[in-house]
Amino acid sequence: MVSSQDIEFFITIAGSRSLAAAARKLNVTPPSVSQRLQHIERKLEVKLVDRSARFIALTPEGETLARRGQNLLQDLEHLTQEVADSKRTISGDIRLVASLGFGEKHIGPLAAEFQRQYPLTRIELNLSDNPKWAQHNSPDIMFYIGHLQDSSLKRIVLAKNRRLLLAAPDYLQSAPALTTPQDLEQHRCIALRENDEDATMWRLTHVNTGQVSSVRINAVLASNVSQVTKDWCIKGEGIIQRSEWDVKQELAEKTLIRVLPEYQLAEADIVALVGSERLHRSDKVSAFLEFVQHHLPARLAL
Template identity: 70%
Template sequence: MLTSKDIEFFITIAASKSLAAAARKMNVTPPGVSQRLQQIERKLGVTLVERNARSISLTAEGELFARKGQHILTELEDLHQDVSDAKQAIAGDLKIVSPLGLGIYHIGPLIAEFQRLYPAVNVELNLSDAPKWSAHHSPDIMLYIGHLQDSSLKRVVLAKNRRLLLAAPSYIASAPDLNHPGDLAHHRCIALRENDEDATMWRFTHRESAHVTSVRITPVLSSNVGQVTKDWSLAGQGIIQRSQWDVRTELEAGTLTEILPCYQLADADIVALLSSERLRRPGKVTVFLSFLQQQLPARLNAG
């Protein structure tokens, strides 16, 4: 017999370009996805997906299953909401995943304030320098910074965020001239390897001409932890990219200096990601998102 988890699993596949892409979304291996898909097809006695070398397509039966399955999940969610005595109450467990630095300095304190306002909500905050959405242990909300690759998750912008090119005054004083992004080839660059972004491809847009320049750097130092790369730069070891909110204190103190200010790096908005299958959010999620949208920008701007 099919379960709601089987339906959720297949809807994720239906929204993906390939089984490999579906596996990345669910943080499992491609063979695992293929095996479970075969099990569902055996249960139904039909072929749901046509597999090609680099892509997939749904059969007529697969299209029907995805469409009807989405309707069933919606009905189940409606049923849960209708029979719940606490339908409108802001109560229950709330699971949040956040990037490490953002979580320590901003999200953690805001969660404490939120829980004080809504004491019937129990909040669990998990921090990671590479937050991932797990289909098996999915959070209510995952916070994310930067460009999001292929994803079926719902995206809600919480705060705008600029990235800056920075170095310590001690490095600038002893380094070659830097007047154009192409000059980075002669400089010590430090890369932050986070999410699925190409950490060594730095893109610059001239603020007046809007001309875009892409530079492939060769980092002398790299890490998956933002604080480590910032500490290296503070020690005069080279040039970094960092979110403006994360270096506000250093900029004000003069321990880091923005370089190439006439160029703009790609923005890295702070967003909340939610499951695309949940068409009606619980009250606790809606209220928490609203709280973050109101409080987070002011907190980031205040340093």
């Protein structure tokens, strides 16, 4: 039976122009390459290389060994990494910061799942309508949606995200016409105050022309809690601006309808913010980031 070392050796030969070239890659003498190749052929009882050719020419059996062997080595590498990861000791405190709605709906459940998988960790999750990175008592990871002014933090995009304008069918039945961004000035609008953003300045870009329109809405209702603003909108109180991840169910059930679909708001990617480069992060932080990157897309797709 051939070993993984034999397969790796033969793949080097298969990727070389000659046995001498393979010897140079392996930093050994050409006779030793020839001897080891013969040894592998004797193990398998087949000829792997046609030695009558000027350059290395694999026999059909050699082609099979090179092709399948490459896949086997890759599988072996993945298996080794998976086992090593499972044995990696992940322990210690992990401090997380996230926005209220997103943190409650997604980061909270993921944090609990991660802690069950790594019981030597302790996780503290702080939620806020205006998450901040405190310099003197900084979190390990801050989850953020939208544009962040502080460029000193390392930004890891977890998922793309659009913001949409939405209203309930009941509201639209009795509301004024809504065909341009300027029409919003005549409508009941609902503002979500979070992340120090100007909640009443809505900027929309026409998908086809690229024309940008800025509208200062008159917010008849405002809150710093996203669920409150969404509930108001569902009850027909006015128009909201919400992230697509937060209204998938309402759009599917048609309790909310997208308005001005030919216009787009500024994208608000879902990101993780950390204070150090990857090579300098602790195992616990790297493990949690990998966990979220793996599981978050499936949650957002629900």
